[in-house]
Amino acid sequence: MWEQLVEEAPRFFSYYNMLFFAKALGATFALSAVGCVVGFTLGFVLAAIRLTKHPGLKPVRITVQLVTELVRRIPFLVTLMLVFFLFQGLNADLSMFTVALISVCLIATAFIAEIVRSGLESVHHNQWDAAATLNFSYWQVLWWVIIPQAWKIILPPVFGFFVLFIKDTALASQIGVIELAFAGKTMVNKGFSATLVYGTVLLLYFVMSYPLARFGKYLETRLAPTQDR
Amino acid sequence: MPQLKIVDLKANYGTHTVLERINLNVDKGEIVSLIGPSGSGKSTLLRVLMGLLPPISGEVHINDQPLNYRDRDQLRRIRAEMAIVFQQYNLFQNMSVLDNVTVAPVKVKGRPRQQVEAYARELLEKVGMGAKLDAYPDQLSGGQQQRVAIARALALQPSILLLDEVTAALDPELVNEVLDTVRLLAADGMTMFIVSHEMAFVREVSSKVVFMDAGHVVEVGSPGDLFDRPREARTREFVGKILRH
Numbered sequence: 001m002w003e004q005l006v007e008e009a010p011r012f013f014s015y016y017n018m019l020f021f022a023k024a025l026g027a028t029f030a031l032s033a034v035g036c037v038v039g040f041t042l043g044f045v046l047a048a049i050r051l052t053k054h055p056g057l058k059p060v061r062i063t064v065q066l067v068t069e070l071v072r073r074i075p076f077l078v079t080l081m082l083v084f085f086l087f088q089g090l091n092a093d094l095s096m097f098t099v100a101l102i103s104v105c106l107i108a109t110a111f112i113a114e115i116v117r118s119g120l121e122s123v124h125h126n127q128w129d130a131a132a133t134l135n136f137s138y139w140q141v142l143w144w145v146i147i148p149q150a151w152k153i154i155l156p157p158v159f160g161f162f163v164l165f166i167k168d169t170a171l172a173s174q175i176g177v178i179e180l181a182f183a184g185k186t187m188v189n190k191g192f193s194a195t196l197v198y199g200t201v202l203l204l205y206f207v208m209s210y211p212l213a214r215f216g217k218y219l220e221t222r223l224a225p226t227q228d229r
Numbered sequence: 230m231p232q233l234k235i236v237d238l239k240a241n242y243g244t245h246t247v248l249e250r251i252n253l254n255v256d257k258g259e260i261v262s263l264i265g266p267s268g269s270g271k272s273t274l275l276r277v278l279m280g281l282l283p284p285i286s287g288e289v290h291i292n293d294q295p296l297n298y299r300d301r302d303q304l305r306r307i308r309a310e311m312a313i314v315f316q317q318y319n320l321f322q323n324m325s326v327l328d329n330v331t332v333a334p335v336k337v338k339g340r341p342r343q344q345v346e347a348y349a350r351e352l353l354e355k356v357g358m359g360a361k362l363d364a365y366p367d368q369l370s371g372g373q374q375q376r377v378a379i380a381r382a383l384a385l386q387p388s389i390l391l392l393d394e395v396t397a398a399l400d401p402e403l404v405n406e407v408l409d410t411v412r413l414l415a416a417d418g419m420t421m422f423i424v425s426h427e428m429a430f431v432r433e434v435s436s437k438v439v440f441m442d443a444g445h446v447v448e449v450g451s452p453g454d455l456f457d458r459p460r461e462a463r464t465r466e467f468v469g470k471i472l473r474h
Contacts, residue, residue, distance in 0.1 A: 130319035133279045134333035134385065135308045144336060148323040 005196050012192050012200075024183030025204050027097065031104050031169040031179065032208065036162050039108025046109065047116035048142055064113075071110035076168050079103050084175050100172035104165070111161055119154035120146055152224030159216030163209045180204055230293050232257040232420055233389060238287035240277045247273050248444045251287065255389075255437075258418045262431040262452075265441035266467065271424040272316070274441070275391045278422070279313045280304045291389075312382035313391040316398055318374040320366040320381070326353065327362040330381045338385070345384070352380040356410045372403030376410050383414075390414065391422045428471055432456055440464045 046064050049057070071079060080103045087094050087102075094102075123146045131141040173182035184201040188194050231254035238251035248270045255261050263271040276282045278289065283298045290296065291310050297303045320329050330349040334340045353359050356376040366374055375395055382390060392411065396404040408430050415421065415434050425431050431438060431452065438455040440448045440463075448455060448464045456472065459465045 126315065126317055126319040127321060129281055130315065130321065132281065133308055133313050134381075135305050135337050136333070140337065144332060145321050145323065 001195070005193060008193055008196060012187075012196055017187070020186075021180075021183055021200065021204070024178050024180045025208075027172075027177060027179040028166070028169055028181075028205075029208060030097075031100055031172060031177075032162075032166040034101055035104035035108040035165060035169070036212075038105040039112045039165075040158070042105070042109040043112025043114075043116050046113035047120055048139075050113070050117055051120055051142075052138065068110045068113045071106055072114060076103070076107055077171050077174060079107055080171060080175060096172075096176045099175060100169075100177045104169055104172070107168075108161075108165060111165075112158055115157045115161065116150075116154055119150040122153045123149045148223070152220065155216060155220045155224060159213060159219075162212055162216070166209050166212070167205065231255055231290075232259075232292060234288075234290040234293070235278075236288040236290070238274075238277065238289065239285045240273060240282055241285050242273075242282070246285075246444060248277060248284075251446055253439065253446065253449070255420060255422070257388075257420055259436045260415055260421045260423060260434050261437045261439060262423045262425060262435040263439050263441055264425070264428070264431060264467075265447075268443075269441040270444040271441055272393050273444075275313060275393050275422060275424060278307075278311060278391060280307055309385065310387060311389045311391060312385060312387035313393060314375070314378050314382050314395050316394040318366070318371070318378040318398075320374055320378055322366050325363050325365055326358060326369075326377050329366070329377055330384045333381070334384050349380070349384055352383050353377070355413065356380050357406065370403060371399045372406045375399065375403075375407045379407075379410055379414075389420045389422065393424050394426065395423075396425065396427055428456075440467065442467070 046068060049064050050061055050068075052061065074082075080100065083103045083106070084096075084099050087099060120142070127145050127149065128141055131145050136144070169179060170181035172179050173185070176182075178186075180201055184197050187197040233253075233255040235251055235253040238248060239246065240248040251274060253261070263274065265271055273282065277284050280298050288295050289298070289307070291307070296307050298307065321332065324332060327346065327349060330353060331342070331345045334345040334348075335342050350359065350362070353362060356379055358373060358376050358380065361369065361373065361377075366377070369377065375398075379392075379395070395411070396407050399407065404427065408427065411421070411423070411430075412434060423431065423435070433452075435452050438450060438452050439446055440455060440459075440461075442463055448459060448461045450460075454460075455464065456468055459468050
């Protein structure tokens, strides 16, 4: 098998094949990066909304809870199909990539909102009391007191989720988005050795998610120091 | 004119009434101690005064102005006039000692940082924490944390200070360092509400002692009257029990 791989390699690592892989990698990266950034931002906002106490915001809280709980319980593929057919039904002329992008943002937001909520709730309630009596507003308490203390609870599962999430973007291939997994399948169909192709795909996924995990570790030490102080 | 006037105050936890018919007048510079068995509503009264548990009915007046706890602006005024020190200190765990004291005046009030810091250093010096400005709460003993909490409460220059069992969570050896700080404030003429189980201390510093039981004020009097000549049977029973120890 080894000889076969060596013999096939120059043909496989041709300029056009690599360009094809680079484009696919770009799609996977874009889906992951946008999903992570949007999910992280909106996840925080939704979690913060869920923690409000104002009676006037109750309908908003219930809606947010309903959406996060629902999206978290549906398989990614189903969400993808749902978004796809929803926009088709609305006659919106969106590219497959946009549909996939919307789906990944939806999913990342729902999952991260839940992680952030539990993180924020883990901070002792006496911190809210103390801040309230010092006339902090709700958002000031969150920003200055609660979030800084919640980082160490929030960050590890969030980055764990990101790593899983990058892999899940492969499902976008099901609606025809050319991303890494799809590119691999295409190459195998073209007759290249599956070992060579999927070995390359494996490497590319790793190259994307390993730095992310390192970045997560870095953030943890920066934002949630446990020692050295 | 009393500085703080509480009229017929009532508060509930859910549907359960925890405070009822509370009437109290507090003059400027007075030190009022709340005593009574656990669950009598002493700490709850402080929480109600700070707006952490909004009252169901009744009135609170500061300097003869009635204040509405449901109104956001008025609640801000109430919390500017009064500050509370909690039993569990409740220091912000993510901030150094100095930041704990300066965060509210700087971030909430928008006062100039330099000026606030100078005042914070002065306060921390006063409570004997001047050497620990950069320490974090988890590096301090309970007594030290409590003294920082007192400095934090004073940083916004309140006119009334509420102390909620500030020595209850402390080792016996650390109690005195906190009580000394309170004595210092008393000497400065700060109006204070003290919930405490340190009866000797209550007797020493209070100008007025309030005995509470089951969410009601049973008796109000000078320390001498209340401890030595209680009028109500329930007060006599309580005082008799605690003074025997």
